[in-house]
Amino acid sequence: MKILVAVKRVVDFNVKVRVKADGTGMDTANLKMSMNPFDEIAVEEAVKLKEAGTATEVVAVSMGPSACQETLRSAMAMGADRAILVQTDAELQPLAVAKLLAAIVKKEQPQLVILGKQAIDDDSNQTGQMLAGLLGWPQGTFASKVKIVDGGLEVTREIDGGLETVALKLPAVVTTDLRLNTPRYVTLPNIMKAKKKPMETLTPESLGVDTTPRLKTLRVQEPPKRKAGVKVADVHELVAKLRGEAKVI
Amino acid sequence: MTTLVIAEHDNRQIRSGTLNAVTAAQKIGGEIHVLVAGHECGEAAKAAAQIAGVAKVRVADAPHYKDMLPENLAPLVVSIAEEYSHVLAPATSFGKNVLPRIAALLDVAQVSDIVAVESADTFVRPIYAGNGLATVQSSDSIKIVTVRTTAFDAAAASGGTAAIETVAPAEDTGLSRLVGQELTKSERPELTSARIVVSGGRGVGSAENFKLIAQLADKLGAAVGASRAAVDAGYVPNDYQVGQTGKIVAPDLYIAIGISGAIQHLAGMKDSRVIVAINKDADAPIFQVADYGLVADLFQAVPELIAALDK
Ligand SMILES: Cc1cc2nc3c(=O)[nH]c(=O)nc-3n(C[C@H](O)[C@H](O)[C@H](O)COP(=O)(O)OP(=O)(O)OC[C@H]3O[C@@H](n4cnc5c(N)ncnc54)[C@H](O)[C@@H]3O)c2cc1C
Ligand SMILES: Nc1ncnc2c1ncn2[C@@H]1O[C@H](COP(=O)(O)O)[C@@H](O)[C@H]1O
Numbered sequence: 001m002k003i004l005v006a007v008k009r010v011v012d013f014n015v016k017v018r019v020k021a022d023g024t025g026m027d028t029a030n031l032k033m034s035m036n037p038f039d040e041i042a043v044e045e046a047v048k049l050k051e052a053g054t055a056t057e058v059v060a061v062s063m064g065p066s067a068c069q070e071t072l073r074s075a076m077a078m079g080a081d082r083a084i085l086v087q088t089d090a091e092l093q094p095l096a097v098a099k100l101l102a103a104i105v106k107k108e109q110p111q112l113v114i115l116g117k118q119a120i121d122d123d124s125n126q127t128g129q130m131l132a133g134l135l136g137w138p139q140g141t142f143a144s145k146v147k148i149v150d151g152g153l154e155v156t157r158e159i160d161g162g163l164e165t166v167a168l169k170l171p172a173v174v175t176t177d178l179r180l181n182t183p184r185y186v187t188l189p190n191i192m193k194a195k196k197k198p199m200e201t202l203t204p205e206s207l208g209v210d211t212t213p214r215l216k217t218l219r220v221q222e223p224p225k226r227k228a229g230v231k232v233a234d235v236h237e238l239v240a241k242l243r244g245e246a247k248v249i
Numbered sequence: 250m251t252t253l254v255i256a257e258h259d260n261r262q263i264r265s266g267t268l269n270a271v272t273a274a275q276k277i278g279g280e281i282h283v284l285v286a287g288h289e290c291g292e293a294a295k296a297a298a299q300i301a302g303v304a305k306v307r308v309a310d311a312p313h314y315k316d317m318l319p320e321n322l323a324p325l326v327v328s329i330a331e332e333y334s335h336v337l338a339p340a341t342s343f344g345k346n347v348l349p350r351i352a353a354l355l356d357v358a359q360v361s362d363i364v365a366v367e368s369a370d371t372f373v374r375p376i377y378a379g380n381g382l383a384t385v386q387s388s389d390s391i392k393i394v395t396v397r398t399t400a401f402d403a404a405a406a407s408g409g410t411a412a413i414e415t416v417a418p419a420e421d422t423g424l425s426r427l428v429g430q431e432l433t434k435s436e437r438p439e440l441t442s443a444r445i446v447v448s449g450g451r452g453v454g455s456a457e458n459f460k461l462i463a464q465l466a467d468k469l470g471a472a473v474g475a476s477r478a479a480v481d482a483g484y485v486p487n488d489y490q491v492g493q494t495g496k497i498v499a500p501d502l503y504i505a506i507g508i509s510g511a512i513q514h515l516a517g518m519k520d521s522r523v524i525v526a527i528n529k530d531a532d533a534p535i536f537q538v539a540d541y542g543l544v545a546d547l548f549q550a551v552p553e554l555i556a557a558l559d560k
Contacts, residue, residue, distance in 0.1 A: 016512055017377045026381050038494075094349070095358050118494055123376055124361045126349035129319065133353035138320050138424035141346050144487065154428060158487045159342040160441075160496070165428040166318065178477060178494065179487060214358035218371065218384045226519060229540035231531075235553040238525065238543055246523045246540065248445070248502040249469060249558070 038116025047079030076194035096211035098130035128175035250279030266339030268403035288315035311418035357389035364400035399499035443472035452507020492517035510535025
């Protein structure tokens with residue numbers, strides 16, 4: 001079974017990103033970039049399935065500027081066999097990413113595509129579901145457990161009320177939640193090995209996909225700031241404030 | 250201009266997030282229809298018809314809608330979508346799962362997790378863990394939108410008198426099947442709509458110690474939440490997680506105990522009206538958003554707090 005994994009390059013989760021002074025977007029210049037954390041979980045799951053003998057090949061895919069090569073090298077250092085970069089400097093929205101992935105699926109014919117549930121920059125939580133829709137495949141979103149069972153897939157999902165398990169036909173799309181696994185650290189020898197793994201570069205044009213954005217960002221503003229509060233000396237002062245001043249209890 | 254709100258329900262009752270989505274639909278303007286797709290879901294349809302502001306309830310009743318899986322729900326919505334200018338659902342695990350699939354089938358974009366409606370085609374949504382509020386305009390013929398429930402009041406669950414109309418079910422795709430659910434049982438108020446939330450973090454230290462958090466919550470009639478670290482460590486189930494990638498809450502009172510205040514946690518609770526933090530580290534970032542901060546060991550402060558509330 002071949003597995004395709006989608007990895008996005010995003011600002012590292014530890015960095016606090018600020019709104020640009022002119023209100024046109026977020027200021028991401030010169031910030032530390034990393035693989036979207038949910039996508040690390042996706043790569044880890046695919047590599048584990050390969051190590052277990054279930055998967056035969058793991059192909060990592062990223063869409064964006066040439067710097068995404070770095071993200072793809074990390075995916076290969078974690079254990080992906082090869083990589084595909086769909087290179088473009090244009091803005092990509094989830095529908096466009098899903099269409100690009102669908103075009104790659106047509107070429108590569110994987111049985112399983114694993115994505116993160118959410119990119120921590122746009123916070124859309126759309127791409128995997130869109131891809132599944134475009135392909136007419138079932139979707140196991142927000143997965144905390146993935147099991148291959150006689151020709152199908154059993155996915156345990158994190159939902160608002162707890163957990164739910166669905167049985168899906170293959171081929172299928174899975175999106176990862178935080179509890180699916182703990183991604184491995186990449187080691188220096190594996191980083192060296194990853195440098196020799198094959199990376200193919202495609203473009204939206206060569207895949208025949210129109211990536212024109214459908215949503216226009218008119219402006220980006222700072223959220224309202226909370227005003228600084230006070231420190232209370234002890235529990236009794238706290239209760240008095242909550243009762244008398246805040247009137248919330 | 251007519252908006253279709255996809256109801257989240259259990260075939261009998263309408264889940265509260267649907268009511269917040271109806272309010273967002275009211276802000277958009279025009280007529281509001283609600284889709285109840287389920288199996289033997291007549292009761293849920295009747296409940297939907299009583300929501301204030303709803304003109305029509307459309308019911309699709311078939312065995313393959315029982316568990317509301319997206320593989321069957323999406324084609325159903327697509328079969329009637331041409332009649333609508335907007336399709337809305339709450340940004341819950343249900344809405345997040347199904348709406349993007351509908352959008353892709355219609356070849357339109359989705360606007361996720363809106364917190365305000367500026368006009369029929371322009372919405373405000375948080376990005377980068379809520380560090381930016383983006384105003385986005387959609388150029389698509391049908392707008393597909395998920396609604397942050399805490400940003401819109403719930404529409405009244407009664408008072409409406411909508412007509413109920415049947416929709417022909419779409420074919421069963423047979424792609425997916427529900428195997429089972431492990432739902433967290435609790436007598437406490439629902440986390441995302443509770444008036445008070447008491448949350449614990451890694452500092453609580455164990456599942457056993459979390460009983461202390463639960464005790465305080467019960468004293469206040471509050472819901473219990475947690476940080477990702479507390480969930481990952483197995484102190485509490487996954488559905489307790491508050492944050493960027495968990496649940497968004499905005500209660501009157503949020504009490505964060507043994508939680509440091511990472512960006513990802515703040516994203517889920519910083520719109521609470523009053524925030525209290527109890528943490529032994531005076532420099533913990535949570536104090537930067539807390540209205541009342543108590544620097545203390547939680548194992549001393551929380552029992553004291555429980556006792557003080559009795560007085
Ligand atoms: C992709 C991604 C998504 C994430 N999503 C979320 C999310 O949705 N929600 C979320 O919460 N996090 C999320 N996180 C994790 C987040 O970055 C933090 O790691 C997490 O919030 C930390 O949890 P914590 O505050 O409980 O633990 P810590 O940061 O370890 O803080 C524990 C605190 O407890 C205090 N403490 C310890 N003992 C005591 C005591 N006896 N009395 C009083 N205080 C004590 C300490 O001083 C400390 O401040 C996400 C991370 C990533 C990468
Ligand atoms: N530009 C991209 N390149 C590769 N994968 C992407 C890209 N954008 C989104 N994805 C995948 O889609 C997931 C969900 O992203 P989103 O729908 O934007 O929240 C991510 O976790 C990635 O797996």
